[in-house]
Structure formats: C-alpha cells, structure tokens
Amino acid sequence: MKFTPQTDVTCLVYVQGAMHENLRRIISLQSDVLADQDPEPLHQLRVNLRQLKTLRLQFSALGVWPEEFSAPRIAKLCSRLGLTRDLDVLRQRIDASLLPLLPEAEVVAIKPFRKQLKRERRLAFAELSETLRSQRYLKMLSRLQAWIKAPIGTALAAEPLHDWLPELQGQLIGDLFLLPGWMVPDASEPSSAAVLHQLRKRLKTLRYGLAHFHQAAVVEHGSLLAQLKALQDCLGDLNDLVVLRGALRTSLDLNPKKALPRFSDQLDAARDQAWLRWLELSRAWLTKGDRLRLYQRLLVLTDA
Template identity: 30%
Template sequence: MTIDTSPQTNTLGNWASLGIQKYLTKVLSHEAAVLQDQDPEELHQMRVGMRRLRSAVTGFAPVVDLPKAASDDNIGKIARCLGELRDIDVMIEALNNQYYPTLTEAEKPTLDKVLIRLVKQRGKAFKKVRATLEHKKYQHLKQDLQNWLDFPVYTAIEKLPILEVLPDLLLPQVSELLLHQGWLFGIDKLETESEPTENSSQETTPKKTITKKKLEKLLTTQGDVLHSLRKQAKRVRYLMALFTDFYGSTYQAYLQDMKDIQECLGDIQDTMVLEAVLVAILRSDIKKSLPTLSNQMSQKRYESWQIWTQLQRRYLNPVVRQDFHLTLLRPPLDSDR
C-alpha cells in the first residue's frame, strides 16, 4: 500500500479505513466469478480476501466503530463457508495431480471411489457457498461496510498519528503469536547452551529431533495446537502486510517468516485433513487400503516438519524474539527511509 503523506491520511483512523477498504475491495472483486464457479483460483482469492478483512477488523478494533453486521464473528462464518469449498478443491486437485499418478494399479480403483464422493461433496459445498453469498447477512455485511467507509465512525483515538501508534497496533497480535504453546510442540525438553552462539549468548533450543513415527503420533493427539499457531501467524501476517511502507528490510524479513510459518504448517495440516477425509469416506485404515498414498502423505508431513523445526528454533531464540519486538517499536521516520 502506498503511503499518502498528508497529515489526514497518516492518522490511525484513516489507515484503518484504508486497510478495511483494501480487503473489502479484494473480496468483492472475486464474488461474481466465485458464483460462476469456473475457476477455483477465484474462490481461493475471495477466501484470502475475507480472511484479510477479518484480520483488519480485528487489528483495528480499538479505533473503529463498525456496524453489527461487520462483526468478526459474521466475517468468520462467511470465511469458513468459503473455506469448506476451497478445502475440497485442494483435496481433489492433490489427489488427481499429485497422488493418483504414483499409485499402484491395485490402489487406483479405491481412490476413484474417493474422488467420486468428493465431487458430490463439492456440489453440496458450492450450493452452501452460493446460498451464503446470496443471503441477506452477507448482503448486509457488504452494504454496511461500504456505508461505513463512506461515513466512517471512529473511537476517540482516531486522530493519533499512525507512526506513533503502529507498535501498539502490531505488538498485541505478535505477542499472542510468540506466547503460543505451539512453539513447544514436539519438544520434550529445552536446553540452554552455555557457550555463545552466532546469534545469542544464551540460546534456548530443542534438545533433539523427533522421529517420523513419533511425529505421526504427536500430530494425531496434539495436531490442533500447530493448526492454532498457524492461524495466529496468518493474522499477524495479514496485519503486518498493511504497513510495509512504514518499515525497512528487517520488517520485510519477519513478514516473510510469517508467510513461511503459515505455508509450512499449512502443508502439514492439509495432509492431516486429507487423511481424515479418506478414512471417513473409506471407513478403513488407509495404510492398508491406500498404502502408497498413506506413505507419501506421511513423508510429506515429515519433510514439512524438517522445515518447521528451523523456524521453530529461530523463534525460540530470545534474541530473535526481542529483535522482532524492537523492529516493530521503531518504525523509521520519513527522513530515515
């Protein structure tokens, strides 16, 4: 987003309007194509826009007085409806293009049955999306948000300069991320190195790497924790993305980390969801009915896990966490950029 340097636009209230307008526009630009249901990418982009809109509404909550129809809960319900259809699209695409060609001839008929069932489920999910987008609740959401943007209503802090309050806006979401229990997922014990390292004189790190077998067990019993961490990283990413023009390269690096965390944990979550769907449809142990596919998903999870452990180690480093905070606390002045 390009900064307008006029005093009026550089207030907290006006940046709240800019953020909400940006993401609402993204949502509306894909709505018609989603209802035509010809390109899955349109659904994906509308879902992303809805999620980003929700992050903006949540992040700017201290300064905006939005109509009831534009509440976080209402936006979330619509996003989840779009998400159900998007998840099925992702599963069908992965099964058809990524997994099906690698299966044995004996396994392919079983997967054919799964694909037939998923196509039927997709038809039902699309009807639900269409009904949601045509429902008065969604129509009220769009209209009320547009009316608000035409005549925004703020709280008393709207005139505060954006540069002065950016840290206060960003740090609550970042702190919630850094305090998430998901960072300790898969770690039985932390050790503090006594010798100085390149990045820290006292770095807290995982004691050892877990095996693939243990990872599968942990994901079965505690996978929701990682999924929750991923959602918080996504909220931080979407909020930070609004303010890239106010910061420098270090900020951009942390923003890229948020994207990497979201995508890495998303790859793990996608295979977990797909496996659960396969079990529900086949009503059998897929290790027996689809052994090749089961092994591939397990391997993909473990490969994503290896990437995740690097990010996990990075954000368990107290120096990195402190630097993240300090980066947000010091948005450079115009003269410094």
C-alpha cells in the same frame, strides 16, 4: 489503484483507505467465485475476507463500527466458504501430487473416495453460493461501504498512525510464543494436529496484520512476511495431510496403511518433509534473541 497514505495520515483515514481497497477486491471477486471456473478466485476471496477480519480486530478500538460488521461475523462467513476451498486443496493434492505415483490397484481403490470428494464439493459450493447471495452477507458489505464513505472513529482515531504503530503491531504478538504448537515434539502424534493448527492461525493473523502496513509502504516488512509465509505454508501442509488421512478413514471406512499402502507411504513422506522444513524454519524463532528482535521491530524500536 494501490492505497498509499500520506506520511502524516491519521489512524481513521488509514483504516478507511485500507478497508476500501480490501472491500473493492472482495466485490470484484464475487462474479468469478460464483462462476466456479477456477479455484483461485475463491482462494483470493477467503484471503481478502481474512485480511478484512484482521483489520477489524487490529483497529477495533479506533472505530465506531456497524453492528453487522464484527470480527466474529466475518470469521463465521470465512468458515462457511472454507469447506469448498479445503476440498479443492485436497483434490488438487491427490490428483497432482499423489495419484501419479500410485500403482493401478490403488488408483482403482481410491476412486470412490475421489467421487465422494466431488459430491461433497458440489454440496459445499451450493452452500457457498447461497451465502454470497444472502441478505446477511450483502448487508454486511453494504454497511461497511457506508462506513467507509462516512467513517466514525473514537477520539484515538484522530491520532497520527505512526505514533500508534507500536500498539497496532505489538498487539498482534500477544501470547504467540507461549502457544504449545512451538513445542510439539513430533507431527505424527495424534494430539499435535490441533495445537499446530492453532499456531498456524495465529501466524496467519500476524502476517495479515503486518502485510497491509507493508503494502501501503508504512513499514518495511518484506523479509519478515516471507518468513511468516514459509512457516504458515509448512503448518498448512501438515494440516492438509491430517485432514486428508481423516477423510479417507471416514469416507471409505478403511485403514489407509492396509488398503492403500503406497498412498499411505506418500502421505507419511510428505508429512515428514513438511515437518523437517518446519523444524528448520521455526528454530530461528525460538531463541530469546530472535524473539526480542521481533518485539523490538514491531514496537518500532529498531529497523532490524
């Protein structure tokens, strides 16, 4: 059942309900993830764990939290699950988007790399399975479940949620627009990958931090969330392509442009397409007026 709080809900009751719904989804995904018949449950598990981490960060000043349930611990858990998902994404991109466009010689040349990805994926999934069955992971979920049943909050937690939406939403912005990723001149520069990836993570945190308010019908953020998702997807495509090119060099010890010219051209074309889309979408976020409108929206000064 979807979490729909009352209009006069307190901060503590709200975060209790939001975390309960999030935890329910995480637990329900466990068996399908371990069955490993479809990559989607793992993707959804990572999304829900990241949403849980964002909730924990966003409401950190409002709850008296169990020691086992900290944002760094959740982040570490997400990173342990991340390799399997990243390998799934790389394999899907190669097999569905790139491989059908290659000449037979390059299909043969890239076969050892595809086999290597499969081996790495098996090893990564074995570690993932161990993590999801570990006492550390199960204890974290158990402690959160116990907190949800009997939540403990600070004095601020008894305040009405709507009175504190400016702070709970405004903190998500921080120095977002000062990050260097906004000013990267060219995605092909080697130094651009790290700063664009940092920006992508911050946009994702902002999106997750606003999405639970939207889904619970506390604030209407539909159009804003769609914009954030589009920006995040562009940067995600760019990051995947950087990772794929680096994995080729490492695994096959070759220069993709020389050994796999058509494949390399396809990677360049995909990067250029994602970059042009990023420039188009990000332009509207960089003017002073657009930034001020976003600040006003998150500080609940306007409904625009």
